[in-house]
Each structure stands twice: as structure tokens, then as C-alpha cells.
Amino acid sequence: MTTASDRNPGALLDRGDERLKDRSGAKGAIRGFLDRVRSGDLGSLPVVVGLVLICAIFQTLNPVFLQPNNLVNLLFDCSTVGIISLGIVCVLMVGEIDLSVGSVSGLSSALLGVLWVQWGWPVALAIVAAMAVGFVTGCVYALLLNRLGMPSFVSTLSGLLAFLGLQLYILGPTGSINLPYDSPLVNFGQLLVMPHWVSYTLAVVPGVLALLLGYRKAQRRQAAGLSSRSFGGLLLQAVVITVALELVTYYLNQSRGVPWMFALFVGLVVAMNYALKRTQWGRSMTAVGGNREAARRAGINVRLIYASAFALCATLAATGGLLSAARLATASQQAGTGDVNLNAIAAAVIGGTSLFGGRGSAYSALLGIIVIQSIASGLTLLDLSSSLRYMITGCVLAIAVIVDSLARRSRVSHGRA
């Protein structure tokens, strides 16, 4: 082992290179942040800034926008397409696409209606059946890609049409089917919110977890001779997170409170984030999306990864369909048509997931769908004709992303595209 003259030979294992600027301590943290601003490496911060901008504008135009009641509605509405978008994140991660999520969600809500209401199956069984159909659909797409090399754009486009037909077919004799209002499922989709104490308790969890896990990690890193975050920093972060979440919860609790459906969505996002960032599967997904051949040469079962991505996406799409049926209390003929596809994909992209694979995060679905739904919700509060509404939606969407693009632009000029 060479012991080439390092400026700080006794330094930490990962801080040995003299070209690395010192970024420890509060001052270092600030400088590091400025570095990142300059090099455009800000993660989802710019999109959040865009979101805040949008909210501020709508709030000035109509103060109902930020009223807790409206926000609760917003959270309900985010959840259904949000879950579909989470599936889209999966397929985008591996550099593929699923254009049929709308149809799959529509089919699944139709199945729910037919099996549960018409055929009298137990609701749980109907749900499982609908999700199973989603799962199988995803597997078929994966099979077409893996065995026949059929581009997912085409196979899922075929799926889009075929499943829309199937949805209409099984709803054919009756048209849309109403789900019973008093059923727990519809309740879940329309009304069920957390008891206040539960929401306050849950709002503490992220902060505490961040602190505990962060501290444990810092200790392990220290023990291993790696640089680590200071306890003070961790504590500060935990306090900020907790206070922010508690405030939001308090605010929402002024109205009905936090919807369980939204909690489910956030739960899925967190789980997906863990799976993508902290498991071998997630690492493999990222690798396949970044460089398929390199992943294959590393011994990764690329076909299985594709299969998991498509299956997960279609299953989540089916789940989203079930929830939107619950939210509407109807298995509608229109379910899944219209903007569902585009919104689900756009949410993922706006949140920062790349269309070209290998870059993305579960949180992009959460963030993106909140941006999209905020625009939609804000515009319903203004008295506008549809034509103006379309034009404004287009412009506001652009603005939300321009902030992000501007931040990222410097990224390119700093040679890290």
C-alpha cells in the first residue's frame, strides 16, 4: 500500500483526498449547500419551491385554496393517481414505460364492481382478484419484452386499448355500477380520516426515526473511520421535520383530518423508497435502468428485474383503480380514461424521475402528483371557462418545472448532466 504524502494523513478514510474541500461543521454544511446550489444538485428542492410558488399564487387569488377542508380533499384526490404514478416510477427506473396504467386501473375498478356488487363475492376476494389481474398483466408485458424483445411502448399501447375494451365489455350490460355507500371500502375512499391522536402520533415517527437511525449510522461510520454527521445536525433536522409535520397535521385536523387513504399512499411511497434505495432489488433496478448490459454482466437477472418492475407497476395501477372506484363509489365506464395515464406519468417526471431510466425516486410520485393536483384544485377555485383553464394549467405546469430546470441547468454547465 502506498503512503503517498497526504495533507492530512490521520484523516478519516473518506476524507483523505486533499482536493476535497472541508465540509464538516455548520459552516461547512452551508458552504456545501451553496456548492450544491451552484452546481444544481438540489434534489427535489426546486420542485418544492415551484409548488410553494403555485400555492402562494392560488391562495392570493382565492383564500379557500389553503383552507384545511380543501387541503383534505386535495389529499384524497392525490392518493389514487399517486399510487398509479408510484408504479410508473418503477417502470421508468428501468427505462421502460407503461401506457396502459389508466386502462388497467379502469379494468380493475370494473372488476371490483362486477365481482363484488354483481356477483356477490366478498369484497376482499374481489380486491385480490383485481390486483391479481394487474399483476398478471405486468408479467405479460415483461414476458413480451424479455422473450420477444417487444418495446414496452408498443405492448402497453396495445394493452391500453385491449383493457379499455375489456373494461367496457364487462361493464357492458349495465354501464357503471354503484358501490354501496355504507361499505368500509367506500368509506375508506371518501370519508375515513385518522383519529386526531393517531395523526399526531404518526407525525412524530419520521423525526424520531430520522434521529435514531441517523445517530446509529453516524456511530457506525465513526467506528469504521468514515466521516459522519454531527449529532447536533441530526437533532436539528429531526426537530424541523417533527415541528413541520405536527403543524400540518394540526392544520388538517382543524377540518376532517388526515385521510387514511393518503396515509396508505404515503406508506407505499416510503416502502417503495426503502425498496429502491436500501435493498439489492432497488440497486438492481437502478443499475438496469442506467446500463442494462453492465447490469447483466454483473450477474443481475435482468429479466426478473423487468418482470418485477412491470408487475409492480400494473399491480399498483390496479390498486389505484380500486381506490378511485372507492373514491367515486362507482365502477365507472369512464374510470381510467381521460388524463389518468398522462397525469400518472407526468407526476413521476415532474417529481424528477427520468424518462430514460436509472434516475428517480419514489418521492417523485408524491411530489409530482401534489403539484398536478394543486394546480387542478387551485383552478377549480377560480371561475374560468374550460378553455382558459386548460391554458392556465399548461402555463402553471411549465412554471412549476421551470424552477427545477433553472436549478438543474447549472448542473449541465458544471459538467454533471
Place this chain on the structure above:
Amino acid sequence: MTTASDRNPGALLDRGDERLKDRSGAKGAIRGFLDRVRSGDLGSLPVVVGLVLICAIFQTLNPVFLQPNNLVNLLFDCSTVGIISLGIVCVLMVGEIDLSVGSVSGLSSALLGVLWVQWGWPVALAIVAAMAVGFVTGCVYALLLNRLGMPSFVSTLSGLLAFLGLQLYILGPTGSINLPYDSPLVNFGQLLVMPHWVSYTLAVVPGVLALLLGYRKAQRRQAAGLSSRSFGGLLLQAVVITVALELVTYYLNQSRGVPWMFALFVGLVVAMNYALKRTQWGRSMTAVGGNREAARRAGINVRLIYASAFALCATLAATGGLLSAARLATASQQAGTGDVNLNAIAAAVIGGTSLFGGRGSAYSALLGIIVIQSIASGLTLLDLSSSLRYMITGCVLAIAVIVDSLARRSRVSHGRA
């Protein structure tokens, strides 16, 4: 210069390597073809096979399908979306996307209606104005990408919404606007076919050109010491092309004949093919789509290339919108909505243009749109419920592409993905 012992030192400049199998002469040509079959390097042949399959099926189900009259309709219908799809090929070549082609085409047809019919502008001026709007739109997308680094998926999604709004807005006071049935424009979109002698003459041109240019090229290559195609081969090819085209023309002339609108579409395809394959601009487009950074380092003005791609795409979308207004004889509020976007993109992809940039051809728009419209046309001849219609469209689309995928699959296993 080394003179390492080559097997055939007196050979042609590009046939000097002893590892190259001999592929000259008729026998060589056949072997070369088999090689290509085996390695899946068949260009658009498989899609054509898929198309023939589809036609055969529909023809068995309803013999009207291949009647000249129906084919003439098919050609009319192909032209409008086909031209839009040709623009999509451009943006896909550079690895970008335009989701707003449908809206742009709708807006352009609305502009035509308002400017020409309502405001009484000369039709030519109205057409130029609508195309200019398309051009500017494309330039704006390019600007957003070049200056702000805004992904085209998002900017064109915003455009989709904004232009849909604008279309509704300018048609707002009246709804749809009729275009005069006796105007040359509507005539062009609905009735105008070539006089038979013109069509027969034009059908000779490709073969003759192929022969003349091919022969000139072969002579130049020979003079330069490069391998070249034999005159016999060229002649054979020219004869086959000519006979095939004359037969098709004869068949179509049994009914109304070859639509001028389709001729315009094919003309644009040929011109675009020339521009992409035989000009510096086209080379640069391919390079930017394949490796943006490499293209930049070669001194290519990448921004200009993006701008040209987007501007061309939006201008062609506007043109397509004008033609579809002419075809319908109406500037409708629904123009450009529905399947237009998806069909235009799908046509390009089905025809073999890659969604990821750097690989594609103008002919893919032609081929792809014929596949899509054949399915649509075939289904209109069968009395089916909507649900079945959707399902069958999905499945048939899949079949058309599966043939291609199967052929291409071996390409991957032969290490040339």
C-alpha cells in the same frame, strides 16, 4: 504504411480484410440476406410482413377491405396523421418527444377556420399563418430545452394543455366551423386524385431514379476502388420496384385513383428521408440523438439541431391539422384530441424509430401509419361493439409488432442491440 500479408492484396479498398465473407454476386447476395435474417438485421421487412398478415386476416373477414375504393379511403386517412407522425420522427431522432402535436394540429385547424372562413382571409394566408404558429411553437420548446434545460416531455405536456385551451378559446363563440365544400382545399382533402396518366408516370420515377442513381454511384465507387453493386442487381431491383408500383397504381385506378394528399405525404416522407440520410443536417440529427455530447464536441451546433427538430415537428403537426380540417371540411373542437397524439407517436415507433434517439427513418412514419390505419379501417368493416373493437385493435397492433420483435430478437442475441 504496413503491408501486412492480406489474403487478397489486390482486392478492393473496402474488401481487404480476410475476415469478411465474400458477398458479391447473386449467391453472395442470397447468403448476405440469410446472414441478415439470422442476425435480425432486416430493417422494415418484418413490419411489412406483419402488415401483410393483418391485411390477409381482414380480407378474409370482409372482402371489401382490399377493394380499391376502401384502399383509396385508407390512403386519404393515412395522410393527415402520417404527416404529423413524420414530425414525431424528427423529435424522436434527437431523443426528445413532442406530446403536443395533437393540440397543435387542432389549433392550426381552428386557426384555419377562423382566419379563412370567419375573418375572410385568403386561404393561402390562413394556411401560412397556421403553419407559422406551429413553427413558433416548436421554437419555443427548443428554447425552453436549450436555455432552461426543461425536458421536452414537460414543456410539450404544458403545450398540449395550453393549445387545447387556445383551440377551444378561438372556436369558442361558434363551436365548429364549416369549411366550404367547393373550395380547392376541401377538394384536396376529400376528392382530388391524380389523373391516371400522372399516377402511372409517377410510379415509374422511383424505379428509374433507383437505377440511374444506383448506377452512377456504382460507377463512382468502382472508379474509387470500392466494392459496388452489379448492374444486373440494380436493374432487377428497379424492375421489381416499378412493376410493384405500377400494379398498385393500376389497382387504385380501378376506383378513384391515387389521392394527391397521399402523394403530398409520400413526397414529404421522401424529402425527409433524403434530408435525414443524405445531408449534413440529417447526420447531425442522428449524431445528437445518439450521443449529444459527442456531437457537441464535434463542433455541431446542438441547440440549432434541437430547434430545427422541434420547429419541423410542430410545423408538420400544424400542416397535418390543416389537412385533417380539409379532410373533414370542418374546423372542429375535437380536432387533434383523442388518439391523434398517441397514433402519431405509435406510428413512428411501430415503423421502427427508437424512442431513445439516434435510430429511425422517415419511412417509419409511412409504414407505421399504414399499419394503424389498416387496423382501424379493417375494423370499421366489421360490425362490432365498441368494447370488442378496442380489444381487437389492441391485439392486432400487438401482432403487427410481434413479427418485428421476433425478427429483431436475434439481433440482440447476436450482440448487436
Place this chain on the structure above:
Amino acid sequence: MAIPDTPSTTSRQPVLSLRGISKNFGAVSALTDVDLDINAGEIVALVGDNGAGKSTLVKILAGAHMPSSGSITFDGQPVTLANPAAALKLGIATVFQDLALCENLDVVANIFLGRELHPLRLDEVSMEVRAWTLLKELSARIPSVREPVASLSGGQRQTVAIARSLLMEPRVILLDEPTAALGVAQTAEVLNLIERVRDRGLGVVMISHNMEDVRAVADRIVVLRLGRNNGIFLPGASNQELVTAITGADDNAVSRRGRRTAEKVQGEQP
């Protein structure tokens, strides 16, 4: 041109043995009828001109390409290396010429790709420590292992690819131009490493265009020319001999340049 009797070979049966391997890409035959044996505890250097088919051969052994024809035996058993996973399972580790790294992943993730510690709860701390240790061993100069590989220099990437191959306990290790982009110190470390690995009883295949390095570490030198076997040499072979086998001519660019340079030096110092 003698098939050598390598003294350091521990067992007489080759670990890996190729017979009559051919590979066609369309109209190009990249490999024609190639034979190769790799023994345990032996370094085989594979040399040849650009495009001679060396990397293609390595890719076939690594399961990245399937041969058009020919047979492969591992430990005397015929095997089909249908994909890289199959080769890795047999214990064949490979450093590819094109490195095959995922640009979007960081250094640690690339080193451990496919072999992560704790699949369900990645142990990032241990992986990072191990990564630093491996890189130090290779004298790497990488400021941070948490940056995506896209931001590394050519040599740094190559070091990462080599570090990858050291993670598993392979039977055979294939190195396709492992030192091409490395600095002088790093090259020296890699050559040391190759010798250490050989001494641990592994079979090593090394491809290189640097004849000096080849002669320094190889036990046997196999020459490919235009996709065919073109002789096997002992490390004692002269530069001239090797270059002749590689280029297929006595009078080649190297010899001419050698003569020219010599004349010039003489001309300058009369």
C-alpha cells in the same frame, strides 16, 4: 514457438479449456477455430493486434456473448455459458475492456453490484469501508466513493472495475487490458496483484498491448491474429518475435520505427 511446460501449474487438467471456438458478427468472422487452455496458478497473456478478437474471446468466456460454434469445458465438464450470471457462478470473474460500469451509480454501488451485503437492508457502511480498502490497495486516487461513476476519470473507472473483480473468490480471472488507462503506480500495483492472485492458485487471463508488462508477468503468451490462433510463446520470447506474430510480418511499423529512431540517434551523434 513451443507450447511451454509451465512450471508453476499446480494441476495438469486445465480449469478452463476452449476448443474450436468461432464467432461471427453478420458478415465478419471475429473468431475462427480458436483453442485456448487456462490452467490454475498460471497467467496466460492474450495478445494480438487491434480487432484480433481478444475481447470477443473474453466475452465468450464471461458469458457475455455466445460462440457461433465450438465447445467450452470447465474443470473437464462441458459447459454452456449462456449468460454472465452462469460464468460468475462457475467462478469466472471478468474485467471488461469497456469496463461495464453503471454511470448513474456511485463507486461503492458499482463495486458491489450484484453482490451487495445484506440484500434486504444494504449495509452501506461496511460496503463503503471495504470499497476504500480495495481502492487503497490499488493505489487509487478517488476523492469520493459517493459520487456517480460518471464523474470519474478514465483511470479511476478502470480501478473501480478491477476492484469489482476482487470482491468474489473466483477460480479464473479474466482481465481485458486492465492497465490501459492506469497511471504508473496503479499499473505496478495491478501487476503485483495479478502475481499474488496467480500464487493463490487462480487461473489468470490477461490481455495487454504492453509487451513489457506481458513478459514481466505472463507464464504463457497466446497470440491471436485476425481471429485465429497464431502461436504460443514463453515469456522469454523476444519483442521482435512477438511483434512478428502479432502483425503477421517481419517488416512492420514497430521494426521500421525502431530502425528509424536508431538511425536518427546515430545521425545526431556522429
Place this chain on the structure above:
Amino acid sequence: MAIPDTPSTTSRQPVLSLRGISKNFGAVSALTDVDLDINAGEIVALVGDNGAGKSTLVKILAGAHMPSSGSITFDGQPVTLANPAAALKLGIATVFQDLALCENLDVVANIFLGRELHPLRLDEVSMEVRAWTLLKELSARIPSVREPVASLSGGQRQTVAIARSLLMEPRVILLDEPTAALGVAQTAEVLNLIERVRDRGLGVVMISHNMEDVRAVADRIVVLRLGRNNGIFLPGASNQELVTAITGADDNAVSRRGRRTAEKVQGEQP
């Protein structure tokens, strides 16, 4: 460590001159305060450890990166190389370490990219002939120039990248490890070529990790270490001197390996 008085320099004013160039990537300073002069008719070798910042420096000269600070003068005029097109316009041709080829284009298209003959009606025949001529000159072994570059071997690609740079009539030519992947014959041809180009009065910057090649062709050897200037040497400098400057230590992997190998040889022949 003497700044040399290069005899073959034709003009005393450097063609290209860098002063105080720094480049930061986030928290990493890849270059700090680097000075460099390139004279016409002179070969400057740029050497340094992996990650020393050589390629970053070349990319700055080629207009591919913008420096964070520092000034560049060309022919005595201060210039800003905002993009590669600007550098090409000044007559700075570059072979990048990562080659920067378009994998989807064929060999001819890559060689002529951005400089096609007859922009409105590409003259494929002339381009193909010229491509073959250039490749022959470099002793390349490429079966077909009509295959996409994706199917070429590493060395074949490098040859294509070098051929690219020969097309224009540059004032300065930057070669970032041009022979790393080349075979012995091709390397000899490229070294010949570099000398020919120098003799035509061009300024040449060559990066290489091969000290032998460097000393064979360079008129001046500039060492970078961890992003800073670390001395300028004449080709007469000893290997030991250069390696010490590169690695920053007398006792380094190279010297240790040298000693070990020597001992082993002595041990074997007592």
C-alpha cells in the same frame, strides 16, 4: 527540474497559453492554479497520476468544459472557449480519452462528423475513400467502415477517433492517451504521426501513462499532481525522477515493484 529551452520551437510566443486555471466539480477541485504553454512545433507531454486532472485540462482547452477561473490566450490574444465549436474554429483538434464517438453512426460518418463533404448532398464515396486512406495510414484493422462504431473493438474505436482529428488542418492538436488501447503496430504509427505533425509546425499536447513513449517523442514533459503543476522535465529525465514527480513520493509502487522484481531475479539465479 529545469524549464527547458526547446530547440525545435519555431516561434518564441506560445500558440496556446494557460494561466492560473482552476476547475471545481462540486466539492472537488480537479485543477488548482495550473499554468501551461504550448509552442508551435513542439510536443508537450502531460503526465500525472490517475485523476490528476489531465483530461480536465484537455477538456478545458477543447472547449468541452469551462474553467472555474484562469485565463487562456491563443496567439497572444485572450480567448474564451465557450464550447467545442469555438476551439475547433481556432484550430484546436482534440482526441478525447473517452473518444466521444457516436455509437449509432458508422465509421465514415464518425470520422467526418461536423465536417461532411457536400453538406446538402453528402459525398459518401469520397468520404469513404478518404476514411480508408486515413485508417490505412494508422495501420488500422477495421473490416468494414460501414458498420456502426458500436461494433468496433476498443483499439479500432481509438483509431477512428485519431483519424477524425487528422481531417482538419489544426494549429494545435490535443491527444488524451491516444495509444492506450492501440496495438503495437498502431502505437508505432501514431508515434510516427505525432512526430510528423510536430515537424509540420503544429503544437502537440500528448497525455500518456507510458513513460517510454513519452520520453521517445516529447520535447517537454509537464507533470500534474492532484490538480496542480508539479514540475516540468526534459525528455532526458530519468524514469525515477518522473515517477517521483507523478506519485509525489520517492518510495512508490513502481520503485517497490522494481526492487522486488530485481530481488526475485537475483534470488532465482544465485
Place this chain on the structure above:
Amino acid sequence: QDIAGSTVAFLMPDQGSTRYEEHDHPGFVAEMKKLCDSCKVLYLNADADVTKQQQQFNSVITQGAKVIVLDPVDSAAAASLVHNAQAQGVKVIAYDRPIPDTKADFYVSFDNKAIGKAIAASLVEHLKAKGVSSDGDVGVLQINGSPTDAAAGLIKDGIHEGLKTGSYKTLAEFDTPNWAPSNAQQWAAGQISRFGNKIVGVVAANDGTGGGAIAAFKAAGVDPVPTVTGNDATIAALQLIIAGDQYNTISKPSEIVAAAAANVAVQLLKGETPKAETTLYDTPSKLFVPAVVTQENLKAEIIDKKIQTAAQLCTDRYAEGCKKLGIE
């Protein structure tokens, strides 16, 4: 009860027909202004998206709407909206399309099924009058609305009933995706290839699809164009009727219906029970029977009732036709 300052919402389903933005909304606003100057009217259009309509519905409740006039995108899905609104004390008036599954507080509409029946019956009558025989292979084409639109379903049922008044066969039937005229055109063109001159008429569910069918006949060189129906009395369609290309359409002076809805809304706000003429789906209802418009009554129904002005319709190319019909 003092209703000053109350909020009323007017939620429309789509842009498929222009009537909502052109007639219904202005009509409703105008009548509300008369009845309750200080009342606030919220207007939103769901662009044919059920979920969007639900969001808009929830949003107007959040904004304090006490009465919601709802034209549902999906009649079945609207049931739960009504249910939730009523649970919060918000009244719902079903408008244009009925809500069969849950009792809304009132239903005001043109009768969609009646519309379908009327256009079809009018076509049959016209064919009979022309002496077109129903023997042999001749028959009519039927172009329905969007397969995912409940109102289209009602119109379709009506058309089926209307066609039963004659003995003309239905040669083929088509649900037009998104009500898109170009889809209707392509389908019709296909049928022209199939049936040629056996097509004696086309029952199209609205003016857009009817226009598509006419374009197909024109493009096939069929002259004169067979009898084609429509619905909505768009300017474009009225002009086609004037030119003799389209046979009929349905005049929906939606302002009348909108005004009726406004009246009911105000009564509900005041806590009164509006008087119902009939009940439909158990809901107290007021149904308007729209008029079929053909060349014969175009002047009387459209110009004289001031639904459109002669100036709007009789632009240069239609001036001559107008003159023939006595429209100046």
C-alpha cells in the same frame, strides 16, 4: 329565508358540445342575476372526466355552495356525489342527464332519450315521405356518441325506439370514441365502401358526428348526400341544413332549461319545494321537449325565436340558401 349572498354551483360535464359554455352557462347566470342579484354562481366544466367532476363537486362545497346544479359525466358515479352533498345539507339539481340511482332534489332537462327518438323518427318520416322503399338491402347507418358517455347511451336508446317507427333496417352501428367527428367520418367512409348506395340515411347522435358522416359522403362523391340527422343546432349544422346537406337537428335553446334550473335553485335556497311536473327516477322533474329543426321550420325555430341571428348563419356561401328559406 334570506338568500342574499348565497352561493350556487353550475357544473357541466364536457366540451363535447358547445352548448354548455355558449348557452347553458350564460342562461343560468342571467336568470340567477334576475332572481338573486347578490348570489354567487360558480361554474366549472369537467371536460368529460369523472374524477375531475368529483373534485369540482367537492371544491364547490368547500367554497360554500348550498345548491349544486349538476350535469353528470357519469350518471351512476353522480349518485355518490348526491349522497355526500345531501349528507352535508347541500341540495343537488340534476341537469341535462338524469341520476337514476340516487334521488336528486330535482331534475331539469331536455329529454335525451326523447331527442334520440325524435331525430330518428323525423328521419324515418322524411324517408317515407320521399317514397324511399325499405325493401331489399337498403337501410340506415347509426352513429352513436361516445361509448363511455351515459347521455350517449340514452340518445342511442331513443334512436333505437325512433327507428322502430319505420321498417328501415339498421345496416351498421358505431359508438364514436370521444364523439370525434373524424372517427365518425372514417367509419362512415368504410360503410360507404361496404354498402354503397344501399345507405338511404344516417342517424347521427349529434351535429359533429353527423358532419363527419356528411364529409364521408362528399369525399366518396355521393351526390346528393343521403338523409343525415344531427342534434344540438350548432351554427355549423344549421348552415349545413340551409345548404341542404344535413336533414335535421335538435334545437336546444338551453337558456330555457338553464333558466328553469336557476328558478329551482333559488326556490331550494329559500327552503321552498319547487313544483314538479313529472317524476323521473323518483325525482321531481321538469322535462322540456326540444324541437326538431329541418329546412321547413328553421326560420321559425331558430331565427324567429332569436336563438341565432340571420347574420350569423347567412354568411356569403349560405346567403343564397337562406334566401330560399326566407331568412334575411
